[in-house]
Amino acid sequence: MTEPSNASTAKPGTRASVKKLKTAARATAYQKEWFLGLKERVAAGEPLAIVNADVPQEILRAMDIPYVVNQWWSAVCSAKQMAPYYLGLLNSCGYRQDLCRYCSLALATAIDPEPEKGPWGGLPKLSVAITRLTCDSQAKIFELLAREYGVPFYPMENTVPLQIPDEWWTKARRNWEQLFEPHRLDLMVEDFKGLIRFLETNTGKTFSETRFKEIMNLVNQQAEFNKKTRDLIARTIPAPVSITDTVQTVMVPQWQRGTEWAVDIARSLYEEVSELAERGEAANPNERIRLAWVGRGLWFNLGFYQHFEEKYGASFIWSIYLGLAADAYARYGDDSLRTLASRFVGMEDMLHMPPWNSDWYVKEAKLNQIDGVVHLISDSCTQGAGGTYFIKKAFEDAGIPVLQLRADPVDARSWDDSAMIEELERFLEERINVR
Amino acid sequence: MTIKSNVYETLEQAYRYDENTVSEWKKQNRLVVGCIGSDVPEEVLIAADVWPVQVFGNPIGGTALAEQYLEKGFDPFTISQFEQIVAGHYKWLDRLLFSNSSDAVIRAYYYLRAIRKMEPHMPVPPLYFFDFLHTPFRMSGMYNRDRLKAFIREVEGWTGKEIDTRKLREAVRLCNRTRTLLHELNLLRQLPAPKLSGTQMLKAIGASMSMPREPYAEWLAAFLEEAKAGDRLEGVPVFVTGSPQDHSLLYEAIEGCGGIVAGEDHEMGFRHVQDLVDEQVDPIDGIVDRYHLRSPVSGQATVSRRVQDLMNAVEQSNTQAVVFYVHEKHDAISWDYPSQRQALEEKGIPVLLLEDQPYGPITAEAKGQIKAFMKSVKGGRA
Numbered sequence: 001m002t003e004p005s006n007a008s009t010a011k012p013g014t015r016a017s018v019k020k021l022k023t024a025a026r027a028t029a030y031q032k033e034w035f036l037g038l039k040e041r042v043a044a045g046e047p048l049a050i051v052n053a054d055v056p057q058e059i060l061r062a063m064d065i066p067y068v069v070n071q072w073w074s075a076v077c078s079a080k081q082m083a084p085y086y087l088g089l090l091n092s093c094g095y096r097q098d099l100c101r102y103c104s105l106a107l108a109t110a111i112d113p114e115p116e117k118g119p120w121g122g123l124p125k126l127s128v129a130i131t132r133l134t135c136d137s138q139a140k141i142f143e144l145l146a147r148e149y150g151v152p153f154y155p156m157e158n159t160v161p162l163q164i165p166d167e168w169w170t171k172a173r174r175n176w177e178q179l180f181e182p183h184r185l186d187l188m189v190e191d192f193k194g195l196i197r198f199l200e201t202n203t204g205k206t207f208s209e210t211r212f213k214e215i216m217n218l219v220n221q222q223a224e225f226n227k228k229t230r231d232l233i234a235r236t237i238p239a240p241v242s243i244t245d246t247v248q249t250v251m252v253p254q255w256q257r258g259t260e261w262a263v264d265i266a267r268s269l270y271e272e273v274s275e276l277a278e279r280g281e282a283a284n285p286n287e288r289i290r291l292a293w294v295g296r297g298l299w300f301n302l303g304f305y306q307h308f309e310e311k312y313g314a315s316f317i318w319s320i321y322l323g324l325a326a327d328a329y330a331r332y333g334d335d336s337l338r339t340l341a342s343r344f345v346g347m348e349d350m351l352h353m354p355p356w357n358s359d360w361y362v363k364e365a366k367l368n369q370i371d372g373v374v375h376l377i378s379d380s381c382t383q384g385a386g387g388t389y390f391i392k393k394a395f396e397d398a399g400i401p402v403l404q405l406r407a408d409p410v411d412a413r414s415w416d417d418s419a420m421i422e423e424l425e426r427f428l429e430e431r432i433n434v435r
Numbered sequence: 436m437t438i439k440s441n442v443y444e445t446l447e448q449a450y451r452y453d454e455n456t457v458s459e460w461k462k463q464n465r466l467v468v469g470c471i472g473s474d475v476p477e478e479v480l481i482a483a484d485v486w487p488v489q490v491f492g493n494p495i496g497g498t499a500l501a502e503q504y505l506e507k508g509f510d511p512f513t514i515s516q517f518e519q520i521v522a523g524h525y526k527w528l529d530r531l532l533f534s535n536s537s538d539a540v541i542r543a544y545y546y547l548r549a550i551r552k553m554e555p556h557m558p559v560p561p562l563y564f565f566d567f568l569h570t571p572f573r574m575s576g577m578y579n580r581d582r583l584k585a586f587i588r589e590v591e592g593w594t595g596k597e598i599d600t601r602k603l604r605e606a607v608r609l610c611n612r613t614r615t616l617l618h619e620l621n622l623l624r625q626l627p628a629p630k631l632s633g634t635q636m637l638k639a640i641g642a643s644m645s646m647p648r649e650p651y652a653e654w655l656a657a658f659l660e661e662a663k664a665g666d667r668l669e670g671v672p673v674f675v676t677g678s679p680q681d682h683s684l685l686y687e688a689i690e691g692c693g694g695i696v697a698g699e700d701h702e703m704g705f706r707h708v709q710d711l712v713d714e715q716v717d718p719i720d721g722i723v724d725r726y727h728l729r730s731p732v733s734g735q736a737t738v739s740r741r742v743q744d745l746m747n748a749v750e751q752s753n754t755q756a757v758v759f760y761v762h763e764k765h766d767a768i769s770w771d772y773p774s775q776r777q778a779l780e781e782k783g784i785p786v787l788l789l790e791d792q793p794y795g796p797i798t799a800e801a802k803g804q805i806k807a808f809m810k811s812v813k814g815g816r817a
Binding site: 093094095096099100133135136137139140141143144147155157159160162164183187190191194353354355358377378379381387388389390393394406 | 503504505506507508535537538539541542544545546548549552553563564566568570572574575578581582585733734735736737738739766767769770771772773774776790791
């Protein structure tokens with residue numbers, strides 16, 4: 001989620017990525033423009049919410065409430081190389097150094113004595129904080145954050161499934177009532193109603209059902225373009241684009257889900273990739289092997305991937321970001337609120353729970369003709385790890401070699417660039433036999 | 436002097452399950468169900484004539500097998516419990532039952548479920564998840580009622596016998612009886628005249644998790660009478676908070692330095708038995724309210740709630756110092772700690788933080804810190 005910068009001047013381990021797509025440049029440029037516009041709205045008296053990534057942002061959009069996504073902010077802070085400073089602030093307040101980092105940078109921002117020095121002038125004044133209780137630390141981080149800002153806090157519940165469905169990705173779009181147990185959907189709908197009332201009360205904004213239906217439709221349009229892009233990359237060898245371009249071009253509009261702009265970017269991405277494919281242009285004309293990056297993006301070092309393209313013809317062509325955008329978001333149904341619940345109720349399972357995630361990873365690897373997998377594991381986040389043993393086993397049972405890299409996606413302090421490069425080079429040479 | 440008697444020895448031996456008792460129970464075609472997480476409604480299992488046993492870790496055992504499956508972000512207590520399961524030490528269980536009292540427990544359930552699917556040769560018993568929510572809202576309370584009813588139907592399916600209201604009420608009475616006895620016993624480790632050590636109290640509570648409930652109640656009642664007649668103990672009353680202690684090594688270390696552990700809030704101690712089920716209401720309502728509305732464990736609570744609960748518990752237990760013992764990777768508690776410490780220090784209550792601690796034997800360094808802390812607290816005898 002960084003802005004383009006001169007990669008050659010960056011110190012090792014903190015490279016920005018060099019992008020190829022015009023759409024990627026548009027998306028990246030837009031996020032600063034959007035953020036500055038958001039600050040203007042807040043300065044003019046509009047409310048502002050901070051939400052965790054798994055909160056149903058569609059509801060806030062239907063109420064025209066500006067919001068910032070916690071993990072988006074972490075990625076921006078990290079890409080701006082500010083994470084070490086913020087994490088140091090938390091440590092100085094008595095919080096352990098190895099506590100969850102991906103989700104705590106906004107809290108650090110809240111205790112910063114010079115908040116205006118944050119990315120793009122820092123976070124504006126918040127009005128409400130909303131999270132889902134998908135890990136033990138969420139309620140704590142968000143309550144502390146809300147306390148620092150003096151704003152109300154809404155925790156959303158998280159339920160656990162008893163059933164393991166086969167091939168969730170074949171049912172999620174239209175047959176989600178078969179995929180998720182009814183009592184889980186019922187509870188989430190109740191929780192959404194509570195959230196809407198909370199927002200009505202605390203922001204003075206109103207919920208528009210008409211607008212909400214339009215938003216749900218726009219999200220589906222965006223997801224369908226993402227699916228077409230994923231499918232196109234999957235069948236095209238060499239790949240027209242790598243994750244250097246797709247991660248941000250998918251994720252910036254993902255946080256803008258439900259807008260015409262987000263649909264336009266998804267469409268533009270598909271069209272640009274199509275044109276490249278038709279012209280036979282590749283992200284890496286020297287593509288010899290195709291790699292998947294499993295896990296979160298290496299936000300402070302998005303240029304890391306490009307070294308291996310140049311040296312080995314090894315292209316990272318798949319990440320969870322486009323894969324999930326293609327398979328996990330589209331939902332069709334008559335009851336809009338329940339349909340929205342079906343988007344979120346199982347997201348934690350799909351992302352972090354075996355065999356939901358491991359089965360899907362293998363399906364995606366086969367579809368994308370992947371030769372090897374690099375799995376980023378963050379030891380400071382159990383949630384994000386999501387069954388590494390089972391993921392590795394599933395890939396290896398499918399005959400796909402896996403390298404597990406241990407690093408934090410936002411904390412550059414513990415990143416050893418040369419050791420990581422060496423480990424990955426050894427994997428390519430010894431496990432995939434490329435030289 | 437701590438109390439020594441045949442009665443206490445029986446409870447102490449039961450602190451871990453007794454294989455002979457298990458064997459006798461199963462010979463009668465009765466089920467034994469293992470429990471992980473602190474929200475398993477034991478009343479339902481007892482009403483069904485099923486024996487609920489807590490899955491303990493092994494404080495002196497290795498965890499090599501579990502570490503193959505679990506990431507480094509898991510806390511070591513959960514890892515040790517997981518090891519006991521995958522290594523086959525609980526393969527005699529008829530079912531393994533989880534409740535969502537922490538993220539690590541939920542994930543352990545998912546991983547064991549994946550093992551049963553992907554590695555069916557592993558000795559993992561059939562699993563069930565009791566999905567119990569903790570936000571203090573009506574919505575969660577109603578969801579919990581539905582889940583409890585579904586759980587009752589599930590257990591009826593295991594045994595082939597109906598669990599009617601009468602059986603539930605009887606089970607509630609039995610559980611309340613043992614809890615009430617433990618409340619009386621708990622007072623005997625506190626000022627003004629402590630007669631029972633925290634170590635003995637911890638084991639007496641733990642025995643309730645690993646012994647059939649009816650004989651347990653009888654042994655406990657007898658032990659209570661013995662304890663009442665015991666001699667007064669000297670020592671600084673200390674409150675223990677932090678990670679679950681399913682063994683007595685920390686308590687022994689503190690009490691070996693002149694303290695008496697007079698209270699704790701972790702899920703393997705007094706919290707497990709503190710709240711009663713209201714016997715005057717519908718048992719479904721009473722059971723849900725008991726588990727839903729009591730003080731939540733750290734993983735299910737906000738920081739402000741944890742501060743409030745700790746301050747209340749320290750006051751109620753008449754303790755003069757607080758030891759935070761936090762296992763490595765037990766993140767939830769580490770988010771609570773700075774605010775809890777501030778609140779305690781504002782009341783003039785001394786605090787010792789032992790962070791990043793292993794599960795199992797107390798390190799020499801930690802023992803040294805405990806010793807120095809006890810010296811620094813007024814009245815310490817170390």
